[in-house]
Structure formats: structure tokens, C-alpha cells
Amino acid sequence: MSETGLPTNWGRWGDDDQQGTLRLIDAAARMRAAAEVRTGHHVSLARRVEPVRLTTGLGPVGSPAVMPAGVLQVMNFTGVNPAAMTDTLVINTHNAAVTHLDAVAHMPVDGHVYPGVPLRDAVTASGVARGSADPFGAGIVTRGVLLDLAPGGGSLPADRRIGAADLDAALDRAGTTLACGDAVAVRGGWDTNRPLDEPVPGLDLSAVRWLDEQGVSVYLGDIGDARPASFPLPVHHVALARLGMPLVDAADLDRLAEVCSAQDRSGFLLVLAPPRITGTTGLVVNPIAVF
Amino acid sequence: MSETGLPTNWGRWGDDDQQGTLRLIDAAARMRAAAEVRTGHHVSLARRVEPVRLTTGLGPVGSPAVMPAGVLQVMNFTGVNPAAMTDTLVINTHNAAVTHLDAVAHMPVDGHVYPGVPLRDAVTASGVARGSADPFGAGIVTRGVLLDLAPGGGSLPADRRIGAADLDAALDRAGTTLACGDAVAVRGGWDTNRPLDEPVPGLDLSAVRWLDEQGVSVYLGDIGDARPASFPLPVHHVALARLGMPLVDAADLDRLAEVCSAQDRSGFLLVLAPPRITGTTGLVVNPIAVF
Amino acid sequence: MSETGLPTNWGRWGDDDQQGTLRLIDAAARMRAAAEVRTGHHVSLARRVEPVRLTTGLGPVGSPAVMPAGVLQVMNFTGVNPAAMTDTLVINTHNAAVTHLDAVAHMPVDGHVYPGVPLRDAVTASGVARGSADPFGAGIVTRGVLLDLAPGGGSLPADRRIGAADLDAALDRAGTTLACGDAVAVRGGWDTNRPLDEPVPGLDLSAVRWLDEQGVSVYLGDIGDARPASFPLPVHHVALARLGMPLVDAADLDRLAEVCSAQDRSGFLLVLAPPRITGTTGLVVNPIAVF
């Protein structure tokens, strides 16, 4: 715990660490993940994104698109009588409509990024040098556990703050325990891609302390920090920036909850396999739960 | 087999089919995949892409980049004393440096795309309406088998054409069998991102007939169609366009081969989880092999 | 006149011509332009474009933008404590909200572009090789004449078709004559950036014959081809593609009309100075009338 009373992993794995809580995924965690695989059925935890067509040349005036868009698409001209059809995507990674994985450098605190690197050394106009999403490029595989805060397909009230006791209760309902290195998928039944002045539920500091105490490796949620915000932001400023815990923002956990409920289970093998692109602040991701 | 003597799945699953050979992944295939998972260790089969920095404003003249680039990155300005660091990626999906998953509409034959849709109905300036990468958005999980054509970390000669007998031999070396719905990872020990006038090894038509006969669901390779090309292109015109078999282009299979060799195995649970973006001709992907 | 009875300049200046009717701007035309300059006052004939912000990272959900957008903007991150502020623009040149200058290759007829080049030779995935906007890069300076079809700040009815007699009448009202090499600024009092199924007024074939007979070098208008369209499109298929007459689409001529009316004149020195970027199908432009 830092002097400020906030939990932190700065220095825990050295000053050059790039992995953060991914280091908690050890052989035992992988073995727990493997043990969850029985049928090979799977569920995607990603929201479906309909890209805005960046340019359709002479085409008709289109539908209104809410900007900033998550993904823009340009269909490419590959020649008259084209041999192949190709397109180009412009991906605005951290857009709230896009399921994505935050790198620890995404969120500075006190002018530094995990694990204490001055922001100017970590992020430049030429990309992210320290705390980037590079470690995610190898793929992340661990055991995931669904913590459903609004069971039965429900959704949390907009003004709800989730604390450690709520997570305890959800884990109890899940009928399992967490071990160090597991990932959690926290479902509030929300799509938080809403105007910033509208309230959304989220975690409080006690919940993030709980994640730390449980040894959670990755936080994945359809909720994260609440709005109106209270600072420091429990999920982005404490879990991501201080604990070095990668975050999957804007996941869609409704189908996962249905499958878990139908199969009376809450654990699965989680695969996070974002594009293997270096030097970024985060990457679009399609998390897969394998049963 | 079509009138032309080429294998085809046009019509096999109806005129509206969007899934192609993904339909071969049934409960038994998933169960075979599940059975491969023992330790939870994993390997990424994606090439690492260092993005070109699209615009660094006033920055120094940079290093030469070979265009067309696979991925361009723009670091975003999020305000003075920024609360967060974000960036935007421009992804040229079918670039030969980028591991990606081809949708069946990527490659028309005779003015049509799988399973016989006129190109003008399938692809418009507003994106791909038929034969897009949409079915990949749910994630693809099946059993994968490594077929190493250049064991021991070798690489094929540039003028080598791979036929059915070569695949048979590789499968024999693999010490396993294929069943309908399995994916294959075909390693030639190559990075084919080279000038188009330089030769690269690839599959011949007999190899693609072999894939069809084995009921392969997904082709994943560090080699595909040879250069100089012979038409129809076995992999892109026959496997992708006629059989509706999704292709992972430009995979990196060296590490997979090392792990398989060290563990004396060749099967694994394969996860393909490209970004869940609709209406595209293909998507960047980071294939994960889970052991 | 071609065999089809349509006016054409294909072959008039050779098979390799890239200039089209810009060749009509001779020393006499320039001298006429110079003679219009008396006070140095000027008017922009460009519509103001508010760019869509491509990516504002974490920012609030924005306003609806009508897609396809004309211009997208990304603010660039240039470092912590930035020394300079920069941005990047994505310009969708031919968007109907953007005042732009069409190159002759923009519009093929019968699979060819001016002056008879097969489309496949003119335009490739690597840009425009023949009939591009390159000649505009030197700047275009000639005498411009306002032809106001809806004097007094009016606007044409949506179903109005403009013919030669209308242009004659407007020229008569303008109180001047045209000479070979002059440009015309044709005002209908419209912003035609509307859904394609809504009617807009435009020129008929007799009007384009009139432009040809007058030796017009550049057509600039707030109207062009009418909707619903009749084929061949008089302005795009005949004036641009057959006569090789560069077009300024989507001009804003209201202020020009006010100034001309107030000063009881209709001639001016016209400057077209699009960005000097090579190999394009057209370029954004801010036409300036100097008095």
C-alpha cells in the first residue's frame, strides 16, 4: 500500500516491469483454466461494432453516426475488374462502444505510469515506449470467473456503487472461489456508452482493494468506473495505473451470464488475443470464454 | 465438384450460407479441441507488427517505411495535462505483414463470391453485405493440428509446390489424424511479405483437394498461394472462394513448431478471436494455440 | 462532336492531353482576368466545413454526424508538455459538403476517361496515372463571370432544369460577355448536399453545349447535375468527361452574388489553388474571386 493509502504494485516486480498483474498467471492458474475446458463450447464477450463508413465517395448522404466513432471503414479500390476485395479500418481503441484492453500506460497518475515511469518517458509522439499493450501480444490465457451483480439478466441501478461486499456476494452466488491469477468478468448488465453526464454504476475503492487481495490478474467488465466520477478513479487510477492490472473495458457479458446460468457454472478458460501490434495504449479485443 | 472439375461448396449449405466450412465445427470437433487442453499453456501464432507512425507532427524525419504499411498509428491529443493516453490505429487488413483472417468475399471468382453471390450484391462502397467476416465475430474454437513441412526449424525452398502427398507425409510425422472440422496450421518456415516478383513456396491444387477431403474447417499458414502464381489460385480461389474455407494469412508458426516438437504433440485447441467488427473483407487476428 | 452527337474534346489536343479546357486560358484570358482587379477585395466561394472529430479518445459521446463525412480531424499528441499543437485531416474529397475540384479521371464514360484513356490505365490502386488533378497544382487563374440564375438571393425550384436559354438570360443580366477561356460561376442558390432521393435543380445538355460553344475553361457552381438524374449526366459525363472541363462542385456563391450585385459587376479574377498533391481524382479547393 502506498503512502496515500491506496494499494499499489509499483516496485513490486521491479522498476522495469511491463507485465503488472499478468505476472500472477502462473502454472497453477493455467492449470485451473485448463480444468474448466470440458466441451469446447465458447462465448464471445465482445460488443459487436458496426463501423461507420468513412468515405463512400459519391454515395448518398448516410445515417447519422454518433461521433467519435469506434471504428471507421474505407473500402479500398484495388483496380478495375478487381482481383480481390479489401478494406481499411480506422480503430479508435478506447471508444466506449468498442470492447478493448487497456494498457497500463493508458492512465497516468501524478504524471507517472505503472510502475512509476515519468509519463514523458513512457509515451511519445512515436508511440508508447513503457507500459504499452505489447505484453498482451502473446495472448493472455487464464481462468475466468463470472461475477454477476445483476443475476437473471437484470441490470444495476444507475447510481449503484459496487463495493467489496457486493463482490463477495457475487462470488458466493457463483459457487466457486478465486485463486491468485484468475481473471474476473464483472457483469452489471450495462452498456456504458452513454453521454458522460448520465450516471452509470461502477466499482468503489473497496471493490478494487478486494480485487487486489484476491490476486486478480485481469479485470473484465461491462461496468468499470462509475459516473459521476469520484477521484481517484477506482478502476482506472487504482487497478490499472497503480496495480498494473489490465482492464477489458466495455465487454458484453449478457450471453456469458446466460450460458453460465444454464450450465450452472461460473468458471471458464478465458482467452484474450488482441492484434499483435506494438507500442499502443491499448488494443481492441474479442475475449473468448471456453467451456 | 463443379463443372470445372474444381472442388466447391457453393450450394452445399444453401444459397444464403455465410459460414462456409465453419459449419464443419460440430460438437465432436469442439470436444476434440477440449481434449487437447491439459496445462493451459499457449502460443500466439501472430506476427508482431510494428506500426508506422502516421503522423508525429513536428517530429524528426523518420526511418523509411515500406509501403503499403500494415498498420499506422496516430497518437491522440486528449488535452493539455492529459487525463489519459489514447491512440488510433489504421489497419490495412490484407497487408502481407499482418496476420489476418480472410472472409470469403475477399476473393471473387467469375464475378461471384461464395456461395455464388454476384459480387455487386456482396460488396458495395458501404461495406460487405454477403460473405463478410461477420461469422468470425463470435470467435472460432476448434482443434488445430500443426502440419510442419520443414521440421526442425527449417524452411521450404522458394520454388517448392506442396501437394497432397506432402500434407499426408506431414500428418504422418505429426503422429495424429484429422477429423472433420479440425483446423490445420501449415508451416513452411516462411515470411511471405516479400516483393511480388520474388518466388515463394505454396500449395498446389492437389493440396487443396486434400484439405477438402479431410473436412478442414480453417486453413492457417505461413505459406498459402505460391509465387509465381498459377491460376486459379489454389488457396484463395479454390479453398477460400469455392469451398468457403476461412484463411489465416501470414501466420507465424515457428514458436508453435518448437513447442509441439518439445512436447511431442501436434494438436491443440485453436482460438481465433478477431475484433467483432461487422461488414469487412477480413480481420486482423491473433490466433492462440492452447495446450 | 462525337458520333453519339455529344460534344467532345477527345483528341482535340492529342491523346496524351492532361489539361482539357484549361488550355483555353491563354494570355488574352489572363489579361481579361487582370483587368478585373481594381481594389484587391476578395470573396471565398468555398463552403465552410466543420470537420467531424475522428477520435477524441475518452471524450463524451458527441453529436450525431451525417456520414459519410467530408472531413475528419484527429488532434495529434506531440508529447507531454507539447512544444506544438498539430492535427491530421482525413479529406473525403468528393463529399457533397466539400467544395472541390474534379479531375477529368473522376468520371469514366464507356470505360474510358478523358481524352479516351482506358480506365484501367488511368486509375489504379496506387493513384491516378492519367487525367489526375495534377494540372491544377500549378494553380488556375482566369477571368470568372457570375451567372446568377436566382437573382436577389433567391433559389431555383427543385425540379428546375437549366438550359442554354437560361444561361443566355443570366449572361445578359450580368451585363457582360464571355470570351474563350473564361470560367463561369453558376449560382442556383442551392446547397445540394441532400439525400440522393431528393430532387435538386441542374443543367441540361443544351446548357453544356452552351458552355462548350462559349469556350468556358472551368465550370464552378452551387448546382451541377440535376436529380433525379438523366443520363448521360450533362455536367459530369459531358462537360467533365468528354470536354475535359474541370468542375468545381459544391461552391457557395451567395456572398459572391451579394458583392457583385452591390458593385454592379459580374466579372472577377478567379484563383483556384488546391493543395499541390499528385495522383488524385480531385482536390478540395477554396476558390477566391478577386475584385
Added chain:
Amino acid sequence: MSETGLPTNWGRWGDDDQQGTLRLIDAAARMRAAAEVRTGHHVSLARRVEPVRLTTGLGPVGSPAVMPAGVLQVMNFTGVNPAAMTDTLVINTHNAAVTHLDAVAHMPVDGHVYPGVPLRDAVTASGVARGSADPFGAGIVTRGVLLDLAPGGGSLPADRRIGAADLDAALDRAGTTLACGDAVAVRGGWDTNRPLDEPVPGLDLSAVRWLDEQGVSVYLGDIGDARPASFPLPVHHVALARLGMPLVDAADLDRLAEVCSAQDRSGFLLVLAPPRITGTTGLVVNPIAVF
């Protein structure tokens, strides 16, 4: 003059001023500009930019491009059997290969932009609110005068610093005088798009004081700030940021010098007509000198 001894226009035209030294272009300046127009001949002062092709889909590996690129081009797919050919340009405005017009907000000093606006109020992730290039959208027309520092097609030594006496001498050679509101085109015979660690000639503070004293409205040059840099940067920190004097960076003045020499004159009507796009830090421009 500010407390620091540097010339400044902060406050000269109020705290809300957006025009800077463009305010110096009065009726008399316009009349001087008009008086320079005799034949209507013209010269472009823009460098030609060959865009990098952003994505050519399946195309061959291309030529190396030096990044960051000034302009990227994507050819657009507009449908099978396309009715029109279109493309999209990505313009990195402040790239040193691109002739462009700097807005005053481009360069903050002491955390403020002209005329003393806190940077955070002036520039946000949603574009430039204060000190943007918006005033340029109307077009800029004034008298321009060539100051050729390397007559006869020469070029300055790389380590040369230009002072007030050099500008006086060049003006003397030009055989004319400057009046308040004129623009200057300062030719050093350089293309400064070179690695930042290579020396380039430029102006010193005495030269910028001279520009201020002469009442120059716009600085246009093929040289600007020297490298290695001395701070404050005379052109960007003093002329642009403190005087509010718009800058045309990276002009090409060789042809202008030839024409002026051949015609034994140095004055011309200058037209700056960048795209009329709002909220930017600067805009690509093709300056035109009319004779």
C-alpha cells in the same frame, strides 16, 4: 514589446482577437496588391507532394516511404463497375514536406497561445477553439514581396543566420519598399525537410523585429527557424505566437524568383486560399502569386 523584451501583439487588438497581423491588411494594402496585377500570369509557391499510398490492398510491397509522411492516399472502392473514381487523403498538415499555413495556436509559449489564451482553453481533443486557422478560410489577399537572400538561384549556407541587415539588403535588391500589411516571401534556396539533426539556415531575432517594424502581415518562406534551434524560436515563438503573424512553412520560391528576376520586379498579388475547414492548427496551402 513585452517585459521580456520580445516584440508582441498580445492585447494590441483585444483579448479575443483571432486575426493577428492579418488585421494589417487594409484597403490600402489591397489596393497595392491590385496594382501589381498586370498580365494575370501566376506562379504557385507550393511544393509538389507525392502522397504515400496508404493502402493498396494486395498490391506489391512498395517503395520505402520516409515517415512521417505528409499526405497519404487511399483510393476508394465505389462499387463494382464504378460510376466514379474517388479517393481519400490523409493530410499531416505540419509535415515539413508540405507547404502549409500555421495558425497562431500551433505554437504555445509559456502555456498560452496568441493573444494570451491559456492553452487548455485554446486547444482541446475536439479541435482548436481559439487561435485556429478559421480566419484563413475567407482567403488572404495582399501584396507580396520577394526577398531573395540567395539571388541567382543560389542557396544559403546551412549555418547562416539571417538578421535585419540581411532583410534590408534583400529589400534593397528587390528595388521596392514594404508598406504595412504586405506579405514577404523569404527565399533562402532551401528545402528544409531534412533530418532534425542536420543544420538549416534561418532567421534570428533581429530579423523578426524587422518584420514587426515593417508591419508584415504574413511570413512565407522556404526557410524559417534555423537548426540547431535557439530559443525562443524567432519565427515560431515570436512572429507566430507573440506577433500573431501567420506563417507559410515550406514554400517553394525558386520559380517565383526566376519569374521576378526575368520580369525585373519583386511585387505581386498574393493569394492564400487553404481549404475552408474549421478548428485546425493550420492548413495545407498552395500560395499563388499573380502578376
